[in-house]
Amino acid sequence: MPDADLAAWVGVVSLALSGLAGSYVFLHQRHASQLTRQREACAAALADALAWMEVPYRVRRRPAGSAVARAELATLIHDLQQRLLYHRAWLAIEAPGLVRPFDELQTAVREAALPAVRDAWDGPGVAADGEMNVGDLGLPAVDAEREDFVRAARRELASSVLPWRWSGSRGG
Numbered sequence: 001m002p003d004a005d006l007a008a009w010v011g012v013v014s015l016a017l018s019g020l021a022g023s024y025v026f027l028h029q030r031h032a033s034q035l036t037r038q039r040e041a042c043a044a045a046l047a048d049a050l051a052w053m054e055v056p057y058r059v060r061r062r063p064a065g066s067a068v069a070r071a072e073l074a075t076l077i078h079d080l081q082q083r084l085l086y087h088r089a090w091l092a093i094e095a096p097g098l099v100r101p102f103d104e105l106q107t108a109v110r111e112a113a114l115p116a117v118r119d120a121w122d123g124p125g126v127a128a129d130g131e132m133n134v135g136d137l138g139l140p141a142v143d144a145e146r147e148d149f150v151r152a153a154r155r156e157l158a159s160s161v162l163p164w165r166w167s168g169s170r171g172g
Helices: 003-060 067-094 096-122 139-156
Strands: none
Touching: 003 067, 003 096, 003 139, 067 096, 096 139
């Protein structure tokens, strides 16, 4: 093989290897960015699901007879519900394997929090520091579902170097 042909082949191979290396770096960075975005969204979904555990305290601690406080609480609950619906839809699109654990977490949180929310609304607002407590909210059941969601999120969003995971596919 003449030297000119060898030099041409070396150039072609070098160019091809450079292209492959650049493609790998691009795909790796894209994958890492996607994982970061998904992890942040899952963390926000978890935080909002658990925020329901704070609602009984907020309702109980409202100032007695304050229409403004009631309106603010109603807005807070409404906004929280909207965020939870958003998170569930996002999970269904981006991380379908997390929908069931998220639903189970929300169910556990509601079962623990809603009776206390009802009791807090039925009672008067607080007038003294001693009236601030709500009582037991059934946290062990919520903790178990929270851990299940976190484990499922770790599995669903595990970093992978496999190309079929880069595309967003859950195959493999």
